[in-house]
Amino acid sequence: MNRLALRRAATQSLALGAVLAAGLATASDYRNFSIGAGFTPDPQTGTGTTGGARDASQAFGGQCSGSVDTTPDHVITVTSAVNLKLYTTSTTDSTLVMRGPSGTFCDDDSRGELDAEINAVLRPGRYEVYVGHLGQTGQYTLTLTENVGGTGPGPGGDGSIEAYRDFTLGAGFTPDPQRSRGETGGSRDARSFGKACVGTIDTSPDHRLTVTSALNLKIFVESTTDSTLVVVGPNRTWCDDDSHGDLDAEISGMFSPGQYQIFVGTNGNQNGNYTITLTEQ
Template sequence: MKTSRITSAALLATTALLSACAQLPTGGSSAPLALGDTARGELTSNSPVNLKDGSRYQTFRLTLAADEVVRLTLAGALQGELSLHGPAGDFIGSSLGRPGYGYRSDEVVLTRRADEAGTYVLAVSGGDSDAFGPFRVSAMKVETRQGGAVVPGDEITGWLDGATNRYTLTVEDAGLFHIAQRSHELDAYLKLAGDGIQTQDDDSGGGLDARISTVLSPGEYSIETGWAQTQASGSYTLSVQRLPLPTDDALQLGGELLSGAPVTGWAAGAPLDYQLAVTQLSSVVIDMRSAQIDSYLELSGAGIFFMDDDSGPGGRGLDARIEALLPPGEYQLQAADIGGEGGLFTLLAQVTPVNLPQRLRGLPVLRDGSRHEANLAQGQRDEYRLVIAHAGRYQLDMQSQALDAALTLYSADMGAADDDSGGGLDARLDLTLEAGEYLLVAQSYDDTGAGSYSLNIQRR
């Protein structure tokens, strides 16, 4: 039987190589870091090397009690990351170089809970092989609450570990409430229930943070904090803020909208639904203005649909305006905050009746069998007087290679619209018309296109 012999020098070299590859940090070679303290360090070309990516690192040891939550913060010139290892050298977690919510943008934060008492090792690593420089690292004990009562003005820290946490909120005076769950470790997911309200949110707080902004009446409410994706363990902050309500007669969170009567609403999360009644063919202008949110409007009804984001006259460029010619009918108006910020807005509808014969005066005339070629300017709508000599079924086509065509037909008591029924991006109206004169409007969808188009009028 053959045997192999390994010299002492070779054995030492092999052991050193394996140790360097594993690089499990040990407490004995680490600088001390106590809870509540800040330590300073610097990564240089003489610092140990992470063989994985060539970055440098320095370690610190800190003693934690079982179930103690610690927030570790890295700041300074170094572009780096934090990682924490348990008493047995096992990997606990890493900051991945992400700034933490609520801290300076040049700080990196790692928050973890100790599963057992013992000495933990914190590693400060450069972001890459070229990252060097001085840094500060601090450790702070965090008091967490996984449930109980919260009141307006509270901002508490909680810890999730595979199960949601529930808090109770007692509202004594009605108000506008911001309830936010923020985390630098989790994709926050927030639920609110009580007094006929049941709502939830994932990312309205910006990034992966959750926020519910709504009006709450006096009563008892349940707040549930959770997570939206696979990461189910980590810290978060839960804050509750109350803002005073406007006067009771000014706040209208949906319902009937009357011409010339401005209303104040609160947009957050789901759109608010308003109803607008138009009794005769009218020119309608609806403005949604706010100093706090990015306004958004959608209007639908009588086969017609309009939407707008930023066409309002406000100086911020974030107000919404819909200008439309509407036939008689009941219309649904949705007012929303497209930016997800949540806040107050004012809504005003102005409905002005239109004299159709007067509106048709001087417009280009189209008849049965007409074929008309034209060019649509950016943001414009072309109007025509359509003369129907005999009642019957008619097909009206708008075709274009340059724009997304849209057609709307009006009489004194009806309206019809179409976008893509002509195939592709062409518009087609196929309907029965009585003898008379109509207003035909040719435009691009959302008023965003321009270019040449053709109109064809045929009796079927």
């Protein structure tokens, strides 16, 4: 039976079961979502059939597992930075892949009972979601809910800190320090900015810094992974891997007035949450 036939056959039973299970939102097969910070209703759900003909590890990297479809089961359009929990409830050993501007996220059993869960701070953009399986095909309900108050333990989990914010700073700026948070990594090789740069970064900057007067600035990252930093300015590019200790990155120096782009990367296969701090020296 092909995928379309499976979808049609599953629609009636899945829709009713998902509504009863979720209780707070109406589920529908292979639906797409448009969400942002404070989205309503919360949670939102969709349903479908797991798996497909594609090996997730070959398509998305060795950290991913299971078989997935060749096209996404759901598309999430994020309209403003949101701290999202995404999880499956299924009749099989389900897996999850989510790919978009904040990176590629994969999971197998974090939800328990062989179900998958992803927690991530997502910047605005388009995200593709694939619901796979290990073993037999099964039916699933996919749930989206906002993580209010952070992603959990570890750096970057403080929901009171604005995600992916931009900064305008000059000598004697207040408050000092200033912070933001986000998700490390991306699909771009940091060496595109020079051989001294390491790790993978996003194709667009995580933060933009406007310096209004000459400033002796320290920028450092505290993260749940091996973080890297790239700062691109009008006259030079700074790169760092472990100068802050505990596999975190730090850049210090005199910043002349101008516009700067800040990329927070990861040196390895695993993305993580981070908090970035800017303080005057």
